[in-house]
Each structure stands twice: as structure tokens, then as C-alpha cells.
Amino acid sequence: MSDTVDTAAPAGPLAAIFGGTFDPIHYGHIKPAVALARLVGLERITLLPNNVPPHRPQPEASAQQRLTMVQLAIADMAGNLFDIDDRELRRDNPSWTVETFETLRRERGVDAPLGFIIGQDSLLTLPQWHRGLELLDTCHLLVCARPGYGGKMATPALQAWLESRLTQDVRQLHRRPAGLIYLAPTPELSISASLIRERRHAGLRCNDMLSPSVQRYIDEQGLYR
Ligand SMILES: Nc1ncnc2c1ncn2[C@@H]1O[C@H](COP(=O)(O)OP(=O)(O)OP(=O)(O)O)[C@@H](O)[C@H]1O
């Protein structure tokens, strides 16, 4: 990977990819991502629904239903900030993020700036991911604030690793291909897919947490009963 100097021209727009189980996609995904786009100057955010998340209980909705909900959520948004990459859904093997980004890197070239969007809770678990710290060799991490997850990494060594990667200078995210972590001061929303599923199981509405089309789809499909 080239070591681009600060004064170099950007190698292209920073491509930002937002992976998730999206069971279902909710405003806790969308609103911080929209704020992040403004903070960083992102032209596009690509939502990447995962297929077989190896690290967590399997989703309640099928892969097709989760993809449909992502499509509906995007259709409810003004503008064209979001698009979808369904490559992980077209693979049968586990959705290891580092492998997806190694493929993206091969496709886009060594100098293309790539960013992976995650919430702060995901950042704290990164060391347990499949080749988790190696992910930074392939992309930047663009981290959205999440209520309750502002803490430090599990060990001083991991915290030092994190601090050695941190930047507040968003221009660096466009100038370098990978390797930096940006903690974005995005709005904190106490919404999670588990809360939505729990509320639905209890027969409660989730009106302020989801796009209207996604809510209708959940009702029509009888999801999370
Ligand atoms: N409210 C939120 N604020 C910031 N980031 C979030 C929020 N909800 C989810 N994310 C981030 O979005 C990504 C995808 O999350 P995911 O689809 O698992 O949703 P979730 O609400 O965390 O789901 P679950 O409750 O089922 O674990 C993760 O990196 C997660 O940290």
C-alpha cells in the first residue's frame, strides 16, 4: 500500500461502506450515517448487509427480507447518498469483513481511500473479529458514536494501538488509502435492532425508530412476532 504524503492529491473519493446485520435496518443506522457523511464529506455510503454473521445469533429475518428492508429504507430517503452492495449475501461462506475488504482493495486499487463505518460498540469488539486488527491494513474505520459505548479498549495495549491510529483531520481520510480511525461526533440514538425485535415480540410499536416503509414491510411479512 502506498504511503501517500499529506500534500498529495486524493486518489479518488473516499468510498464508505457500512456493514450490518440490519435485522432490521433502523434510524440508529441511518441518522448517524447521514451526519457522518456531512462531517467527512462523503458522496456515497454503501450499505453492506452480511449473510452469515459468524459472531452472533442468526438473524430472525431471512437474508432476502433484510436486503428488502435495506432497499425500502433507502427508498424512503431523499437524495442518493445510499446504495447497496449485496456481495456478502451472494456468498455462502461466513461474512468475514477483512476478506470482503481485501476483495474491495483488489478491485479498487492500492491507493483508493476506503472506509468501513461501524458503531462504537463494534470498535470495542474489533480485536475479537476474524483478523480484526488487520482490517486497518485494508481501510479506515469511520466510527459513529453510540450511547453507552464510549469506553476504552479491553487492554492498555489495545488502547495504545487505537490511539496510534486516531485522527481528527478528516482530510487524511481522503488522502490516505487505509489505516486511520476517525471517532465521529455523530448524534447518539438509543435505538438497536434487538430493542425493535423485543418490542415487536411484546406487541409494541416502534414508530420513531424505523422508516415507514420498513415498518409496513415488517407488518406485512409478520416479522419479529
Ligand atoms: N444506534 C446506533 N448508533 C450507532 N451505531 C449503531 C447503532 N445501531 C447500530 N449501529 C452500528 O451499525 C452496525 C450494524 O449494526 P447492526 O445491524 O448489528 O444493528 P444493531 O442495532 O446493533 O443490532 P442488534 O441489536 O441486533 O445487535 C454496527 O457497527 C453497529 O455498531
Ligand SMILES: O=C(O)c1ccc[n+]([C@@H]2O[C@H](COP(=O)([O-])O)[C@@H](O)[C@H]2O)c1
Ligand atoms: O469479520 C468479523 O469477524 C466480524 C465480526 C463482527 C462484525 N463484523 C461485521 O461488522 C458489521 C457490524 O456487525 P453487526 O454484528 O453489528 O451487524 C457487519 O458488517 C459484520 O459482518 C465482522
